[in-house]
Amino acid sequence: MTKGPSSPILFPIEGAAGRTGDWRTHKPVVDPELCIKCNICWKFCPDNAIYRADKEKDQIIKFDYEYCKGCGICASECPSKAIKMVSEDE
Template sequence: MTKGPIQPILYPMEGAAGKTGDWRTFYPVVNPDLCIKCNICWKYCPDHAISPADREKDEVISYDYNYCKGCGICAEECPKDAITMVPQGE
């Protein structure tokens, strides 16, 4: 079996725009019963606001709401519709 290229592991951190969480009008919530831990949402998040699911520990993804700006890309890309965008304040 050949190995693929080494991939970077990205974690939430403050970017050029600072903490972007207060831009948000919707926030994402993951349903752990639907999540298959594929980490597609983590790969697509433009703000690196998602920590990847750990299959070995049977843990689903988690969000850093300091940096999530509520764009909804993670919910769009999730193949299992496991992410719901909820209006801020609910």
């Protein structure tokens, strides 16, 4: 097979925009006592940056700080107020 033309083709990768966690000014922190493992935060994360909770394994949600941009949707949507946005400077 002959080589095709050099054209603007990209392939999928994680971190296409780099470590987008660096954009963050505030980071979400979850209170393990309050998390009810409902995964609503996971659902509403535009950055795919939440590892979902597993009720059966008694695992709460976890943030991927490498990519979380700190938008705060998770904190405002959490029905049990288990997520707080904490300044990165603190």
